[in-house]
Amino acid sequence: MSAVPWISLTTDYGLTDGFVAACHGVVARIAPTARVIDVTHLVPPGDVRRGAAVLAQTVPYLPVGVHVAVVDPGVGTARRGVALAAPGGLLVGPDNGLLVDAAAALGGVTDAVELTEPRWLAARVSGTFHGRDVFAPVAARLALGAPLAEAGPPVDPAGLVRLPTPTVTRDADGFTAEVLTVDHFGNVQLAAPAELLDPLPATLRVGPPDTAPVHAAVHGRTFGDAPAGGLVTYVDSAGLVAVAVNGGRAADLLAASPGDLLRVSGGCSTVECFSGG
Incomplete structure (x- = not known):
């Protein structure tokens, strides 16, 4: 060598x-x-x-x-x-x-x-x-x-030892994925590839599966696609689905830590989705 x-x-x-x-x-x-x-x-x-x-x-x-x-x-x-x-x-x-x-x-x-x-x-x-x-x-x-x-x-x-494969499941109107990492800014990276997010509508539900509250999020490309303090779900620089707050910390808002599950789905208006944040 x-x-x-x-x-x-x-x-x-x-x-x-x-x-x-x-x-x-x-x-x-x-x-x-x-x-x-x-x-x-x-x-x-x-x-x-x-x-x-x-x-x-x-x-x-x-x-x-x-x-x-x-x-x-x-x-x-x-x-x-x-x-x-x-x-x-x-x-x-x-x-x-x-x-x-x-x-x-x-x-x-x-x-x-x-x-x-x-x-x-x-x-x-x-x-x-x-x-x-x-x-x-x-x-x-x-x-x-x-x-x-x-x-x-x-x-x-x-x-060689391998880490367990993170959970990712797809359904009719969205997907559930394990939180892979939370970065320095509080952005929540999911173990979900971009193609799971691509077909979803402009307004999304994000939250723990089968658990309230559910938060509304913009399906965007960058942080500024959401209003100040709002959630945006996007494809991050690693090519994975992530959730951020424009000017805040998504991990805190969602109470999400690595290993937790989050569900991302469409099919609602912003007012209908939004609950408590």
């Missing part, structure tokens, strides 16, 4: 401790010419689903390189550390479902290894900081062009 000058970091380490700096330092010691892009270090602690979504929706827009992701509540347990090769880059992190969607976004896993080669790791591997002692040194060596196969034994890509 040829050298790649870029490494990205996605973690739940936060910004108040030295964890991120330690990972940067390990990379700089091994591969001082590599350039590091910090995707985010503010994934909610232990939220593998959120980390996987951020990673998968970001890596297609990054330079070809090595993408390190660490959202790892099972650190130090029997869960494997892995490195994956895809046509669009390499991914390094825990085998807990965090990497697979990003690998798919980069063209799919072509090779995978378990990170067991001691020469690729820190001299002493902490039981609780594999970002520093396992994943950062492996990424740095891959960035220098070291062969993936030297990092450890091969792993069958079919055996």
Whole structure:
């Protein structure tokens, strides 16, 4: 493999401790010419689903390189550390479902290894900081062009841990979908592709399935298609259905969190749909 000058970091380490700096330092010691892009270090602690979504929706827009992701509540347990090769880059992190969607976004896993080669790791591997002692040194060596196969034994890509498939069901006048993520602005991203929203009318119902209250939403293209304080249901930058409030937070208005279900449907006037917000 040829050298790649870029490494990205996605973690739940936060910004108040030295964890991120330690990972940067390990990379700089091994591969001082590599350039590091910090995707985010503010994934909610232990939220593998959120980390996987951020990673998968970001890596297609990054330079070809090595993408390190660490959202790892099972650190130090029997869960494997892995490195994956895809046509669009390499991914390094825990085998807990965090990497697979990003690998798919980069063209799919072509090779995978378990990170067991001691020469690729820190001299002493902490039981609780594999970002520093396992994943950062492996990424740095891959960035220098070291062969993936030297990092450890091969792993069958079919055996990689995958997150549960989120719920999406379609019916005669709309669909119900699981909340995939809530972003910094309170926009609610659903695990529903654009084609489920496309045929629905200009005014929609949005709310928990079979539960009041139901809120009226504009079927729009951007936030400004709704009046100030109003809901808009649209296709977001990742190509998924999302719900936002123009000038507010849809997650608060809908009391929606990742894993919840929301139903989006048509067939009513704004006055008929709107209830309590």
